[in-house]
Every structure is written in C-alpha cells, then in structure tokens.
Amino acid sequence: MALRIAAFLILLHGALSTALFAMSYPELIEKMRGFQESRILLTAVELDVFTAVGQGATAGAVAQKINTHERATEMLLNALVAIGALKKSDGVFHNTPETSTYLVAGSPDYARPSLMHIVNMFNSWATLTGSVRKGTAVVPPGVDRQEQEWTESFIAAMHSVAEGTAANLVRSVGTDGVRRLLDVGGGSGAYSIAFVKADPELRADLLDLASVVPLARKYTQEAGVADRISFKVGDLRTGELGKDYDLVLLSAICHMLSPEENRDLFRRSYSALAKGGRIVIRDFILEPDKTAPKRAALFAINMLVGTQAGSSYSEVEYRQWLTEAGFRDFRRPEPDGDLIVATR
Numbered sequence: 001m002a003l004r005i006a007a008f009l010i011l012l013h014g015a016l017s018t019a020l021f022a023m024s025y026p027e028l029i030e031k032m033r034g035f036q037e038s039r040i041l042l043t044a045v046e047l048d049v050f051t052a053v054g055q056g057a058t059a060g061a062v063a064q065k066i067n068t069h070e071r072a073t074e075m076l077l078n079a080l081v082a083i084g085a086l087k088k089s090d091g092v093f094h095n096t097p098e099t100s101t102y103l104v105a106g107s108p109d110y111a112r113p114s115l116m117h118i119v120n121m122f123n124s125w126a127t128l129t130g131s132v133r134k135g136t137a138v139v140p141p142g143v144d145r146q147e148q149e150w151t152e153s154f155i156a157a158m159h160s161v162a163e164g165t166a167a168n169l170v171r172s173v174g175t176d177g178v179r180r181l182l183d184v185g186g187g188s189g190a191y192s193i194a195f196v197k198a199d200p201e202l203r204a205d206l207l208d209l210a211s212v213v214p215l216a217r218k219y220t221q222e223a224g225v226a227d228r229i230s231f232k233v234g235d236l237r238t239g240e241l242g243k244d245y246d247l248v249l250l251s252a253i254c255h256m257l258s259p260e261e262n263r264d265l266f267r268r269s270y271s272a273l274a275k276g277g278r279i280v281i282r283d284f285i286l287e288p289d290k291t292a293p294k295r296a297a298l299f300a301i302n303m304l305v306g307t308q309a310g311s312s313y314s315e316v317e318y319r320q321w322l323t324e325a326g327f328r329d330f331r332r333p334e335p336d337g338d339l340i341v342a343t344r
C-alpha cells in the first residue's frame with residue numbers, strides 16, 4: 001500500500017511539474033513572436049535612435065539626424081513607445097530614464113558599443129535552421145571573419161561582462177603562490193587586469209589573435225597595468241602554450257571549441273603549468289542532461305550558429321577531459337557557479 005501511495009505521489013509530482021513547465025498554446029505563439037520586440041530594439045540600437053531622440057525630438061528630426069525614411073522612422077519610434085522603450089507626448093518622443101542612461105551617447109554608462117554584439121548575433125541566429133541541418137555554423141564564425149567592427153563590439157561586450165565578474169573570479173581562485181598567469185584567449189584583458197591588480201608580484205601573459213591584441217593593449221593601458229602584462233599573438237588551437245605557469249585561465253574559451261579541441265587544449269595547458277599549478281575554467285556549465293541552466297542551454301545554440309563545433313558542456317564532460325589530461329583535485333568553488341578549478 002505504502003509503495004502504491006509513493007508511486008502515485010511520484011506520478012502526481014511528475015504531472016504537476018510537467019503542467020508547471022509546459023507552455024499553453026497562446027504562450028507558445030507569444031514566444032514565437034518574441035523576436036518582434038527584440039528586432040525593434042536591435043534596430044533602434046543599430047541606428048543609435050536613442051541618441052538621436054536625445055532630450056526629445058519629433059520623428060522628422062530623428063529621421064534627419066540618422067538619415068532614415070521619415071514615415072518608417074515614425075513607425076519604429078511608435079513601436080518603441082508601445083514596448084516601453086520610449087515615451088511620446090504631443091508628437092515628441094522622449095527617452096526613458098533607462099534609455100537615457102545606457103543608450104544615449106555621452107552618458108557615462110553608454111552601452112551601445114558592447115550591445116552592438118547582440119545586434120550582430122541576430123544575423124547568425126537567423127541561420128539556425130541551416131545550422132541544425134548542417135551541424136555547424138553556416139556563416140563563417142565572426143572571430144574568423146576578422147571584421148574590425150565585429151571584433152571591437154565582441155571584445156567590448158566581453159569586457160563589460162568581465163568587469164562585473166573578474167574581481168569575484170580572482171577572489172574565488174586566490175593569488176597565493178601565483179606569480180605567472182597565462183590568460184588564454186584573454187580578450188580585452190579584463191581578467192589579467194584583475195589578477196595583476198590583486199597582487200603586485202603577479203605578472204600575466206595574454207594570448208590572443210592579431211586582431212584582438214591591440215584592443216587588449218588599449219584596455220590594459222587604460223587600467224594602468226599594461227607594463228605587468230605581456231601580449232602574445234598566437235592560435236590557442238595549436239602549438240605549445242609555454243612553461244612553468246602557476247595558473248592557466250580559460251575564461252569563455254571552451255565553449256568555442258569541440259570536445260576533441262578541449263581535450264587537446266587541456267593537455268597543452270597541463271604541460272604549460274608548473275607542478276601544483278592550476279587550470280581555471282570559466283564557462284557556462286550544463287547539468288548532466290544538458291537542459292539546464294536555461295542560459296547555458298541557450299548559449300549552446302549561440303555556439304552552434306556562431307562556431308564550427310562549439311557548445312556548452314556539462315560538469316561531467318569537463319571532469320572527464322581534465323582527468324584524462326592528468327589533472328587532479330577537480331572542484332567547483334561555487335556549486336552552481338561558472339568556475340572549475342583543477343591542479344597539475
């Protein structure tokens with residue numbers, strides 16, 4: 001009897017959770033239409049509409065400033081009001097407190113340079129059907145196209161994420177015994193900057209592509225620490241990474257690579273570390289069945305449409321690849337966090 005009640009409760013729980021998470025038909029349709037509001041905002045950012053609205057402007061004045069069609073611009077502005085991104089009174093459009101802060105040039109928090117990366121992502125996401133058919137990106141991965149505008153907005157976007165997380169990563173990992181850091185695919189240098197700032201004895205080597213290293217130099221100069229960071233132009237997919245590092249950092253790198261490329265990178269990272277040195281991976285980490293966390297599952301799609309063979313990976317996969325490469329003491333400093341640390 002007790003067993004039957006338990007089985008019934010398990011079934012009931014299953015049915016309830018399905019009911020809680022399943023979408024109704026109207027909700028499905030609503031989700032399908034979700035791109036409309038997204039596209040309106042992306043076009044507004046792309047055209048820098050919010051800067052043109054400034055302290056308040058008519059559709060005609062906005063169209064003149066951004067060199068667009070007046071009737072179409074008015075339609076876009078009206079739609080922006082409808083979704084709550086602008087206000088309108090007596091035919092004059094006004095920014096909201098949020099758009100004034102983040103989307104009007106001249107504001108200290110102006111985020112358009114990094115948000116342009118989301119605008120660019122829309123183009124690769126539009127090819128998802130083709131990617132699912134083919135199993136890979138159907139437009140060349142952005143980083144391989146070497147387009148300066150793409151690269152600058154990509155690195156600006158990475159920098160703005162890293163500015164919020166780098167200090168926490170350094171706290172979680174610690175700098176005890178760390179004198180030499182290798183920042184593989186270091187991007188803007190945000191993590192190298194945070195490490196060298198945390199410990200005056202620490203030096204960092206940042207490895208990245210020829211198109212990115214000049215941007216990293218600029219960011220590290222602005223942070224006042226460029227003299228403690230060395231820059232290496234190279235390909236993280238091939239070749240030796242160096243020797244005797246105390247820490248090898250792979251922040252937002254593994255998701256660009258295939259499982260085999262990650263295995264290879266972990267082997268080369270192992271060789272680049274001194275005995276007792278640590279590898280630090282910062283990335284989306286999926287649960288074993290790969291359907292959660294939602295952000296990580298969606299990011300896998302971003303890699304499907306944007307890279308040759310990248311994806312989000314699970315803790316189980318990372319543990320296996322690191323163990324195969326010779327690492328020990330696998331740990332996640334925060335159980336649900338985005339960091340993995342292992343030791344040579």
Ligand SMILES: C[S@@+](CC[C@H](N)C(=O)[O-])C[C@H]1O[C@@H](n2cnc3c(N)ncnc32)[C@H](O)[C@@H]1O
Binds near residue numbers: 162
């Ligand atoms: C997602 S970004 C991460 C940047 C930085 N680590 C961070 O977390 O902010 C990936 C970085 O890898 C670099 N990258 C991509 N392919 C590379 C390659 N084959 N060799 C070296 N760097 C590469 C990109 O230029 C970019 O800076």
